[in-house]
Amino acid sequence: MGVIELDGLEVRLGGRTVLDGLTGELCGNAIGLLGPNGAGKSTLINTLLGFHEPVRGAARVFGLDTRRDRARIRQGIGYLPENDSFIGNMSGVRFVRFMAELAGLPRSEALERAHRALFYVGLGEVRYRKISTYSLGMKQLIKLAQALAHGPRLLILDEPTNGLDPIARQRMIQTIQEIRKEGSIRLLISSHLLRDIDETCDEVLILKQGRVAALRNIEEERRSNRNFIEMETVGTTTEFCERLRALGCECASFPDGRVKLVMPDSIESRDVYVLASENNIQIRRIHRRRDSLEDIFLRAMESEPARRELVRF
Amino acid sequence: MSVFKHEYRAYSGPVTSLRSRIGVLARYALAEAWSSKITLVLFAVSMLPVVVYLVGIYLANNPIARALILHGGSAELAINASFFLKVLASQCWLALVLAAWIAPRLVSFDLADNALPILLSHPISRSFNYPQVPPRS
Numbered sequence: 001m002g003v004i005e006l007d008g009l010e011v012r013l014g015g016r017t018v019l020d021g022l023t024g025e026l027c028g029n030a031i032g033l034l035g036p037n038g039a040g041k042s043t044l045i046n047t048l049l050g051f052h053e054p055v056r057g058a059a060r061v062f063g064l065d066t067r068r069d070r071a072r073i074r075q076g077i078g079y080l081p082e083n084d085s086f087i088g089n090m091s092g093v094r095f096v097r098f099m100a101e102l103a104g105l106p107r108s109e110a111l112e113r114a115h116r117a118l119f120y121v122g123l124g125e126v127r128y129r130k131i132s133t134y135s136l137g138m139k140q141l142i143k144l145a146q147a148l149a150h151g152p153r154l155l156i157l158d159e160p161t162n163g164l165d166p167i168a169r170q171r172m173i174q175t176i177q178e179i180r181k182e183g184s185i186r187l188l189i190s191s192h193l194l195r196d197i198d199e200t201c202d203e204v205l206i207l208k209q210g211r212v213a214a215l216r217n218i219e220e221e222r223r224s225n226r227n228f229i230e231m232e233t234v235g236t237t238t239e240f241c242e243r244l245r246a247l248g249c250e251c252a253s254f255p256d257g258r259v260k261l262v263m264p265d266s267i268e269s270r271d272v273y274v275l276a277s278e279n280n281i282q283i284r285r286i287h288r289r290r291d292s293l294e295d296i297f298l299r300a301m302e303s304e305p306a307r308r309e310l311v312r313f
Numbered sequence: 314m315s316v317f318k319h320e321y322r323a324y325s326g327p328v329t330s331l332r333s334r335i336g337v338l339a340r341y342a343l344a345e346a347w348s349s350k351i352t353l354v355l356f357a358v359s360m361l362p363v364v365v366y367l368v369g370i371y372l373a374n375n376p377i378a379r380a381l382i383l384h385g386g387s388a389e390l391a392i393n394a395s396f397f398l399k400v401l402a403s404q405c406w407l408a409l410v411l412a413a414w415i416a417p418r419l420v421s422f423d424l425a426d427n428a429l430p431i432l433l434s435h436p437i438s439r440s441f442n443y444p445q446v447p448p449r450s
Contacts, residue, residue, distance in 0.1 A: 049434050071331060074436040085431040089345070089422045101337045102435040104328035113324060120321055132426070146431065151324025184323040 001063050002027040003154060003186045004048065008057030011040075011047050018043045020210040021057065026188075028203030028217065030180045033190040034297060035207035041190040042082060044207070045156055048188075049079060061154060075104060078147030078185075082158040086142060088132030092123055095131055096146045103150035110149070117145040121175060137168030144175065148185075155179065157189045161196050169196075176200045198293040206300040214300035218293060227263045228295070232285040233276070240279040247271065252298045260295055334437050345422070346415045355414055359407035366400050 002025035011019040019040045033041045046052050048061055050070035059066045061073045087095055093114050100110035100117075118127045121141045126134070131142055140160065147155055160176065161169045177200055179185055191197055197204055198218070206214040233240075237253045241261075244251045250262040263272070276283050346352055372378050373390040383390070423429060 051430075051433070071436040074434060075328070077434070079431065079434040081430045081434075083427060083430075085427045085429075087422050087428050088426040098337070098341055099431065099435065101329075102334055102432070102437060104331075104334065104436065105324070106327065106329060109324075109326055116322070143431070148321065151322075179321060182321050185321075 003031065003062065004188065005060040005063075006057070007059070009044075009047065009054050009059050010056040011043055011052050012055045013043065013052065018210050019047065019054075022059075022207075022210075022212055023057075024205065024212055024215050026203060026205060026215070028186075028201065029183070030176075030187040030189065030201040030203070032197035032201035032204040032218070033188060033207070034192070034194065034197055034204055035213070036301070037192065038209075039207040040210040041192075041207055042158060043210075045079075045158055045188070045190060048156070049074065049077065076153040078150065078152035078155045080140075080143045080147045080155070080157045080160055082162060082190075084139060086131050086139065086146075089130065091128050091130055092118055092134070092142050092145070093127040095142065096149050099146040100149040103152075105150050113149045113151070114145075117149040118142075120148065121145045122171065136163050137165065137171070140164060140168070140172060141175075144172070148179075152185060154186045154188060157187065159191055160189065161191070161193060173199050194293050194297055204293065204296065206297060208301060214296060216296055218296075221296060227265070227288070229261050229263060229269075229272070229286060229288055231259045231261075231272075231283050233257045233259055234282040234284060235280050237281060240275060240281050243275050243279065244272070247275070250299060252295065252302060260298075262295075331436065334435075338437070342419050345419060349414075349418065352411075352415060355407075355411050359404070359411055362400070362403045362407065366396075369396075 004026040006022040006024050006026075009019055009022040010017065022040075022044070033044065035041050043052060044059075047054060047059055048066055050066050050073065053067065062076065064073050066073060087098075090098065093111075096114035096117055097110045100113050101107060105113060115124075115127070118124050121144050123138060123141050123145060126138065131139065134142060140162070144157075144160070147157075157176070161172050164172060173196065176187065176189070180187055180200065187200070189197060189200055202219045203217050204214070205212065206216075234257060237257065237259055241251045241253045241259065244261055247267055248264045249267060252260045254260075261272075263269075273283070275281075369390055370392055372382060373392045379390075423432065
């Protein structure tokens with residue numbers, strides 16, 4: 001059983017189809033949710049939490065239907081919202097205790113877990129201060145603490161590094177990596193920052209215009225050691241790229257003259273040089289490197305998103 | 314920073330019933346209401362008329378006290394329907410002032426910092442969900 005199963009999920013908001021027939025099974029320990037603004041990442045999270053009702057299809061979390069088993073799903077989920085969401089008039093420990101009690105913990109347990117969660121995320125020393133006096137990084141951490149306090153099975157983090165400075169971002173990433181390593185919590189991390197997903201996730205779901213653009217296992221992609229080449233060129237690369245694709249290469253070109261391609265085994269480097277020469281392309285620099293999440297993302301953005309296709313690992 | 318590293322531990326203990334979580338909301342709301350000194354002062358002030366009316370009822374029904382304090386006259390202290398209407402009217406006005414002070418505080422802190430998404434992501438009750446978009450056929 002996957003962590004999240006999507007079965008032709010369609011969600012409409014304000015008369016507009018925001019999620020359009022999402023189908024797939026997410027099984028990773030840490031699942032990244034990527035996509036440009038408006039792709040439907042937050043809507044998918046809100047649907048999993050039961051805030052939006054699907055028009056068609058279904059979504060299941062640990063096998064529980066988001067329509068029927070809303071309370072049971074929420075019982076097992078810790079949610080860190082994208083925007084500020086707390087009660088500024090409360091002290092940190094009181095707020096986390098309140099949230100833990102709402103999640104079903106008895107009063108004494110909730111207090112103990114609140115203290116533990118606050119120390120775990122690094123807010124132990126400021127836990128008696130009012131949340132309204134916290135910095136932006138602290139506010140992100142208090143949201144993380146309340147999401148962890150009741151011991152969820154799935155932690156949903158919506159843009160966890162939003163607005164953080166580099167040091168606070170690194171701290172947040174380290175905390176997420178520790179949670180992932182601990183192993184008892186599955187993670188669903190939504191972000192538009194590829195680096196965050198690259199550093200924390202082992203599986204990625206890329207959304208585009210409310211559809212699944214790609215569902216990949218990042219670890220497997222890294223292990224596959226594909227024949228990946230990055231070139232810096234001078235000249236118009238459009239036709240060059242088309243001819244490379246015709247040869248069977250996966251190719252992405254950028255406005256600054258960079259060309260990235262994945263070569264199949266049947267193609268040799270010489271063929272690329274010949275094609276470049278025929279298209280009056282000067283290759284100024286060339287190097288081989290491993291496939292990165294950026295390349296997976298760019299390919300997904302170039303391709304037509306899939307609808308109602310089962311994507312599974 | 315603490316001197317030793319804290320590790321995350323999953324929770325496997327008992328959980329409370331769904332119904333009791335409404336009580337959690339009420340408990341924290343009451344605590345929030347009573348945390349203000351103005352609430353305490355208003356509550357104390359709203360008790361004063363009750364004390365005055367109780368003294369009035371006592372005087373009206375105790376001949377000795379009436380003789381000593383009012384020198385036998387009790388025309389102003391008739392305990393009748395009009396008296397209780399005055400009690401009720403004064404209590405209503407004080408209740409209105411108290412509610413007007415407490416009620417906005419209970420929601421304004423939640424709304425000021427956009428606490429609703431985080432509150433509603435917890436398993437409280439279906440009735441606390443966001444308004445749903447009706448499905449289209």
